[in-house]
């Protein structure tokens with residue numbers, strides 16, 4: 001899990017003015033800065049230290065200051081709070097996640113090309129409501145099963161010799177495919193252009209945001225028209241809009257035809273295109289922004305979890321047989337349903353343990369202080385981390401009972417485990433994400449033998465606050481002979 005929770009201060013996020021900002025940071029408040037170095041005029045050393053070892057800086061900060069402190073990041077400075085403050089952050093009305101996401105300098109909601117961010121931070125919360133209320137329904141599990149089975153068969157074939165799983169690409173393709181089957185329906189989910197745009201949008205948008213952040217804020221409303229990364233982002237949104245528009249027109253025609261056929265009730269589709277339409281109830285909205293926003297929130301996060309979980313299973317081959325036994329028993333009793341997935345508790349434990357060790361980000365609960373905030377006082381005990389992998393950790397905790405009966409599940413959140421955030425802004429897609437990852441792992445383990453390529457040692461990649469599965473991971477698979 002994340003080492004710390006952070007409090008974002010938007011005032012200091014302008015990279016061009018980093019030097020003045022950092023002086024200001026030093027003099028303007030009581031928080032010491034962990035990576036402020038004498039004569040580091042343009043913050044080169046501070047940025048390098050942050051990129052190379054944010055985790056080390058956070059640990060050093062807690063050791064040195066024994067409480068909240070600032071860290072200079074490539075996006076300006078942030079206040080880092082110890083994980084013990086998680087419950088307080090969760091309850092504080094003055095700390096806002098939406099303000100953090102929509103903050104012009106960070107994610108540029110409202111700029112053309114950033115329609116995904118705009119949809120996530122929409123004040124009517126349409127996207128959040130659809131994710132919260134419509135995703136991870138029982139019927140979607142069978143859909144996941146069908147698509148993952150077809151997807152792995154297509155990628156890996158039926159051969160029973162070991163082969164490179166091309167896991168970095170395949171992991172993203174599988175999650176992109178099964179997510180899209182629920183977001184836009186089975187047919188459009190298989191459109192390779194749509195897949196490419198939606199699985200890549202988070203990165204396309206991130207690159208555009210990164211380019212814009214390097215420009216002084218007063219130039220941004222104009223310069224975004226010229227920056228190549230922002231142009232790419234706009235072009236991708238345009239391509240996506242064209243494809244979605246065709247789908248919407250096709251649906252409108254089908255609806256009309258069905259309605260004109262005396263007595264025929266038009267078939268109601270169960271996908272996010274339809275649900276967004278229902279929730280907006282005639283209000284104007286941007287369908288493409290909703291789709292890109294959903295993919296942006298869902299695909300990178302979930303595929304990172306899937307990739308890392310399979311790597312961990314391969315690194316601990318003793319887990320494979322007990323996992324297969326559990327999956328077979330659960331599916332025999334409940335089929336590919338939410339009940340079936342619920343009964344896969346060792347698999348759940350492996351996923352939670354993966355998140356504990358590879359939390360996607362070193363820090364979590366990103367908030368913007370919407371007004372002056374007083375931090376709680378008291379002794380601070382920095383949280384340590386461990387690098388050992390115990391696939392059974394959360395099974396054992398569940399068996400302890402008490403708060404762990406439910407708190408040990410991958411979708412649960414507490415001050416001990418808040419990879420999905422906490423409180424009012426907790427990730428509404430966590431049930432969907434865990435269901436996708438469980439189904440994908442279950443299908444893979446039942447159909448294929450998996451292993452790390454002999455000689456490959458798994459590693460985790462860190463870049464600033466980001467924590468990623470190794471993009472060069474060497475996973476091998478072969479069809480099981482049953």
Ligand code: HEM
Pocket residue numbers: 097098120127128131135294297298299301302305360364365366419420421422423424425426427428429430432433
């Ligand atoms: C392993 C996968 C995922 C992880 C680790 C993850 C993590 C997070 C985190 C940390 C937050 C911020 C919560 C906070 O600050 O308290 C968040 C918010 C959000 N997530 Fe996820 N997420 C995942 C998958 C998904 C999926 C699959 C969807 C949608 C289908 C989704 C949709 C959202 C949305 C819409 C928000 C914004 C909520 C708000 O602002 O109220 N996420 N997620």
